[in-house]
Amino acid sequence: MMKMAKGMAATSLVAIANQVNAREIPMEKTFVHHVFFWLKDPKNSEARKAFENGLQGLVKVPLVQSYHIGIPVESSREVVDDSFTYSYIAYFKNEADQNIYQTHAIHLKFIEDCQHLWEKVIVYDAMN
Amino acid sequence: MMKMAKGMAATSLVAIANQVNAREIPMEKTFVHHVFFWLKDPKNSEARKAFENGLQGLVKVPLVQSYHIGIPVESSREVVDDSFTYSYIAYFKNEADQNIYQTHAIHLKFIEDCQHLWEKVIVYDAMN
Secondary structure, three states, X not given: OOOOOHHHHHOOHHHHHHHOOXXXXXXXXXXXXXXXXXXXXXXXXXXHHHHHHHHHHHOOOOXXXXXXXXXXXXXXXXXXXXXXXEEEEEXXXXXXXXXXXXXXXXXXXXXXXXOOXXXXXXXXXXXX | OOOOOHHHHHOOHHHHHHXXXXXXXXXXXXXXXXXXXXXXXXXXXXXXXXXXXXXXXXXXXXXXXXXXXXXXXXXXXXXXXXXOOEEEEEEEOOHHHHXXXXXXXXXXXXXXXXXXXEEEEXXXXXXX
């Protein structure tokens, strides 16, 4: 699992939201870019570390408003697909920003550095 | 697309984050429950409205910290699956809360009221 700087986490969206007693609140107009990665060798700790480092670099693209990097929560429910290795959500203000992100140098470098690690990717883009 | 109360949107996570100049910040420990729905009749506006109303009821489960209800952003990229009808993300503090949500009366009512509308569901649960 990804390590996160304690200082950053303390000012995360969720922490901020809790401070103002937020609950059941919709996210404002937000482009959700959710990517699922299946690594070729998901149990290889070196591959995982390299991939996690890659994601930590990727989120430095300036247009990324916030992000969530996760691993699957196992489930016995039929409708749950817990077969992926990593879940990566990047939040953008709008579709235009996400388009710029796609060809940003940092993104291209991430693909170049890490694409040998995965065997399958599914992307879901949604806008509210 | 889902209509949202203006007042609520104004206090959304993103708006709050922007106020403190947040960027590239990871979400604090958060359970992401991302559900994709394929409606049987995605072009039927009455079916869509009934389903959207169902989701608006669903997010009232008290354990839902925030949510994002979206529709696909079309893409010509091979890795992008834009075939779903609705994307629904509910954020929970942890796995225990999400487990309680699964059997919450509001959730069971949503399934009872709306399951005739969809033909396919995929759930991805991820924890950072």
